[in-house]
Amino acid sequence: MAILTLEQARAVLSIKDADPARDLLITEFCEAVDAVVEGYVDNWVEQRILKFTVPASGVIRTNVLGVISGVDASGADVDVSGVRVSPQGLVSGGPRGVWQMTAEVGFERVPPAILRGASEILLQAWATQRGGESAPAFLVPYRAAAWLDPLVSGGGFA
Numbered sequence: 001m002a003i004l005t006l007e008q009a010r011a012v013l014s015i016k017d018a019d020p021a022r023d024l025l026i027t028e029f030c031e032a033v034d035a036v037v038e039g040y041v042d043n044w045v046e047q048r049i050l051k052f053t054v055p056a057s058g059v060i061r062t063n064v065l066g067v068i069s070g071v072d073a074s075g076a077d078v079d080v081s082g083v084r085v086s087p088q089g090l091v092s093g094g095p096r097g098v099w100q101m102t103a104e105v106g107f108e109r110v111p112p113a114i115l116r117g118a119s120e121i122l123l124q125a126w127a128t129q130r131g132g133e134s135a136p137a138f139l140v141p142y143r144a145a146a147w148l149d150p151l152v153s154g155g156g157f158a
Contacts, residue, residue, distance in 0.1 A: 002027075003034050003045055003110055003118045012119045013126055033121050037114060040140055041151045045114055047106035054101050058091045065104040072099045113147045120144035 004012065009026050038045050044062055054060060054070075064085035070078030072095045082093035085103070094101070107114075120143045140148070 002030050003037055003114060004030050004122060006030070008115075008119075009122060012122055029122060029125055033118050033125065036121055036139060037118050037148065040117075040145075040148050041114070043151070044105040045107055045110060047104060047108075049102065050105050051100060051102045054091050054094060054099050056097050058094070060085065060089045060091060060101075062089065062105050063087070063107065065106060065108060068102045068104065070094060070099055070101045073097055111151070113151060117144040117147035120147065 006023060006027055009030050010016070010018075010023075013026070015022070015026070034046055042061070044050070047065065049068065050062075052060070052062070067080045067083045067085065070080045070083065072078050078095055078099060080094070080101075083101075084092050086092070091101075120141055121139070124141045124144070125139075
């Protein structure tokens with residue numbers, strides 16, 4: 001799942017007709033925008049499966065949709081049936097200490113502020129196709145930052 005679908009991206013760019021070559025380029029731009037947005041808000045937006053370390057504090061900085069499996073420090077499998085991750089990132093029901101978790105992260109539904117921020121970034125990035133004065137010198141324009149800033153460092157993920 002991309003932040004912006006091809007149809008949404010075409011609407012943002014005011015492109016009405018499908019063109020396979022252009023659609024491929026739009027899709028590539030959307031994938032790049034996804035990376036920029038996720039880097040900017042320092043969190044996963046697109047759904048994916050990740051393996052990561054749960055620190056001894058039991059607090060992680062990512063939005064978890066579901067815990068799939070786990071391995072403790074000795075390498076033994078962890079029963080994750082009771083493991084929960086709060087919207088604030090507090091892991092409960094798992095082993096004490098540091099352990100490895102495999103989980104599905106991202107959003108079931110992308111928040112509207114992220115859609116708007118991604119749209120603004122796409123508009124600015126697409127403008128580079130025209131070159132000259134219309135190509136901005138910054139990757140995250142102020143309008144995109146205004147939508148995304150409240151979500152930086154998990155501020156709006158709860």
